[in-house]
Amino acid sequence: MDKFLVVPFFIPHAGCPFTCVFCDQRKISGVKHAMSPVSVAPVVKKYLQTVKEIPAKVEAAFFGGNFTGLPLEEQKRWLEAAAELKRAGIITGIRLSTRPDFIDETKARLLNEYGVTAVELGVQSLDEDVLEKSYRGHTAADTSKATETLRKYGFEIIYQLMLGLPGDNARTARTTALKTICSRPDGVRIYPALILKGTTLACWYEKGIYRPWSLEETVEIGSQWFALFSLYGIRIIRMGLQASENLTLENDLLAGPYHPAYGELVESRLFLKQLTEIFCLAGCPPGKTVVMFNPRDISKVVGQRKENLAHLKERFPHSEIGLANDPGIPAGDLALIYGWKRLFLSRKEFLEKYRIKENEFFGEKGVNPCI
Numbered sequence: 001m002d003k004f005l006v007v008p009f010f011i012p013h014a015g016c017p018f019t020c021v022f023c024d025q026r027k028i029s030g031v032k033h034a035m036s037p038v039s040v041a042p043v044v045k046k047y048l049q050t051v052k053e054i055p056a057k058v059e060a061a062f063f064g065g066n067f068t069g070l071p072l073e074e075q076k077r078w079l080e081a082a083a084e085l086k087r088a089g090i091i092t093g094i095r096l097s098t099r100p101d102f103i104d105e106t107k108a109r110l111l112n113e114y115g116v117t118a119v120e121l122g123v124q125s126l127d128e129d130v131l132e133k134s135y136r137g138h139t140a141a142d143t144s145k146a147t148e149t150l151r152k153y154g155f156e157i158i159y160q161l162m163l164g165l166p167g168d169n170a171r172t173a174r175t176t177a178l179k180t181i182c183s184r185p186d187g188v189r190i191y192p193a194l195i196l197k198g199t200t201l202a203c204w205y206e207k208g209i210y211r212p213w214s215l216e217e218t219v220e221i222g223s224q225w226f227a228l229f230s231l232y233g234i235r236i237i238r239m240g241l242q243a244s245e246n247l248t249l250e251n252d253l254l255a256g257p258y259h260p261a262y263g264e265l266v267e268s269r270l271f272l273k274q275l276t277e278i279f280c281l282a283g284c285p286p287g288k289t290v291v292m293f294n295p296r297d298i299s300k301v302v303g304q305r306k307e308n309l310a311h312l313k314e315r316f317p318h319s320e321i322g323l324a325n326d327p328g329i330p331a332g333d334l335a336l337i338y339g340w341k342r343l344f345l346s347r348k349e350f351l352e353k354y355r356i357k358e359n360e361f362f363g364e365k366g367v368n369p370c371i
Helices: 025-029 037-049 072-087 105-113 128-133 140-152 170-183 200-206 215-231 262-281 295-302 304-315 347-357
Strands: 004-010 057-063 093-098 118-124 156-163 187-192 235-239 253-255 287-293 319-325 334-338 341-345
Touching (some): 004 037, 037 072, 057 072, 057 118, 072 093, 072 105, 128 170, 140 156, 140 170, 156 215, 170 215, 187 215, 200 253, 262 295, 262 341, 262 347, 295 319
Parallel strands (some): 156 187
Antiparallel strands (some): 287 334
């Protein structure tokens, strides 16, 4: 996948008539003051000056609020500021985030006229009970309708999803994942539900009404989502919130499964499952056994605080496990050398095996439920 640069503009909570139980966009983004359309050109140009090599794809992105819920004239001012840069060849695309229930033919047509290339939908969940308990104000059907409308105009469609909202569990998370596959967005962002001070969730947490997921739960279910979306070709753009000073227990974060390297933990968990699979396929080989992987994957193979390595040594005590990186092995793939044998397990092959084993998660007999 080609590298691309996103120049973000945060418009916290603007255009949104709802206050979801988890929501405080200013605290999530770390931005206290909203920007204005006149700042778009100078900010983009200054941003590009800091980049050593400008990639082929550069986008201006309007995040943090409900963009298509803004007053029409305000939407046009933001869009025109970005469109002018696109016409000048300074940027190649325009990205924005909005709610599923604020997309219709008229709004999609307007975005298309101004050259918007990607729309990110604040889906959060596709389970009706979770949506209702989170005060989202929209349904899963709204997401399906918005997706169909956006696809007609050729937009790149990204789903923003959350794990651990009120009412969420392994079953409802599976529902969200499978319905996401059926809708075929181009990509997803995955965020753990956090409790920020001053939100409804904070009040519920202090009263004992709501219990946040543990980091372990969030990593485990996140790894299942990662596997599932990867198997069906849905890009995972980001996992976890951007680290910022306010997301600490001393500042705005009250509780919840926040980790600055959440995405790394999720990928590492998937590698642990893949490592376990390749050792089992090799017959739990005794003696010297060398795990080989792409150099880019070393931290995810070893695991944080070498947890994956420790788990393997406990699970396979008769194997003397060594590690070696090999640039010739594609990222995500693994090889095992034991005795005179070499066993290769690609990520794709592993995901196919994993799908069949995890019938409960992937659907009956591992079949795509959309077919």
